[in-house]
Amino acid sequence: MGEMEELRKEADNLKDQITEARKVVQDTTLQEAVAGTTLVGRVQLKTRKTLRGHLAKIYAMHWGTDTNCSKLCVSASQDGKLIVWDTLTTNKVSAIPLKSSWVMTCAYAPSGNMVACGGLDNMCSIYNLKGKDGNVKVMRELAAHTGYLSCCRFLSDSEIITSSGDCTCVLWDIETGTEKTIFAGHLGDCMSLAVSPDFKMFISGACDFTAKLWDIREASCRQTFSGHESDINAIGFFPNGNAVITGSDDATCKLYDLRADQELITYQDSGIMCGVTSLAPSLSGRLLLAGYDDFNVNIWDMLKAERVGVLAGHDNRVSCIGVSSDGMACCTGSWDSFLKIWN
C-alpha cells in the first residue's frame, strides 16, 4: 500500500474515532434536556434610532465596549467610509474616508482608541481615533494576506486577528505591522471570526462548511465542527465562552458545545430558505438574533430552538448585527445603507 493510501486510511479511521467519541458522550440532546423549560415569550423590539449617512451598502458594524465608549459603534460601507456613531444622539463622531472602498469588515478596539477595516484590498488598516491633532489617521496597514479580508477583531491595542479569503487567519503585531501567527487549516475562504470572552481562543467559520476553534498562544487548531451544508458566513461565542453559534448559506444556524465537542441543535424553519448573513447572542445567551438575506432578522429562543420574534425594518439584506456590551440594544446594518438600533 502506498504511503498516501495509508495516510488516507488513517485519516478515515481518525474521523470515525471522533464520530464515535462524540456519540459516546451523547447521553441526551439539548432538546430533551430543556423539555421542561418554557419557551420565551414573544420578543418585540422596536427601532429606537436610525443612523443615516452612508451612501451605499453597509457591510459591517461593531460596537465599542462599554467601559470606554458608551454606545459608540463603527460601521463600514462600500461608499468608502468608516463612520463612528454615537448611537444615543445619532451623531457621527468620525467619518473616515478609506483608500479602498471595497470594505468587508470593521472592528472597534476594546480600548476605544482604534478602529480597523479591510476588504478586497487584502489588507487590514488600523486607524488611530485619538490622534493628537484630532484627525483620524491610518496608523498601520497590515498586508500579507493573499485574499480578501473578511473579518477582523482586536485583542488589544497591540494585537488584532484577521480572517481571509486566502483560507487563513492571522494574529498581527500592530506595532511592527508583522504577522505573529498564521492559523492555517481551513480548506475554503474564511468568512468570519469571533474571539472568546477570555481572549484565549478564537473561532473561525469558512466556505469549507466548518468552524474551527483555535488556541491563540498555542497557535493550534483545537477542534473542528462540521454539519453545515454550505458556507458559514457568521460566527459567534455563546456569552460564557463554552459554545459556538454559526450561521450559514444553508439557511440554518447551529449551536456547537466546545466541551462536548459536538452540535447541540440547529435553528431552522421550513419557511426560511435564504442564507444567514450575521448573528449575535443577547447578554444571557437566551436569545439568538440572526440576520438573513430576506431583509429580516429572526430572533430565536436559543435553548428551545424556536423563533420568538422578527425584526422587519430594512429594505434590503441585513448584512451585520451586534448586541451592545451591556446588552441594552441591538444594532442592524443593511445593504439599504441604514443602521438601526433596536430594543
Added chain:
Amino acid sequence: MCDHRCFVYEIVKMSGSSNLVAMKKIVQQLRFEASINRVKVSQAAADLQQFCMQNALQDPLLTGVSSSTNPFRPQKVCSFL
C-alpha cells in the same frame, strides 16, 4: 452529512509530493482533535441552561426595557402650546 472527508479526497486527487506533506499534517491534526476530553451532553446542556437562567434578569433584550430606563428613549417633556 457532508464532513471534511470530501475535502481530504480533493487533496488526494492532486498530484505531487507536497501533498504527502499536506496529508501528514491533516492526519496529525485529526490525531490531536481525536484526543481531547469530552464532557457529556447532559452536563453541557445543563450548564448552558443554568447560564441563561442566572443572567436572564440582567438581559434587557429578554426582559424588555421600560421607557424610563431606556437610554435610547429619552423622556420627552410635554408642554402645552
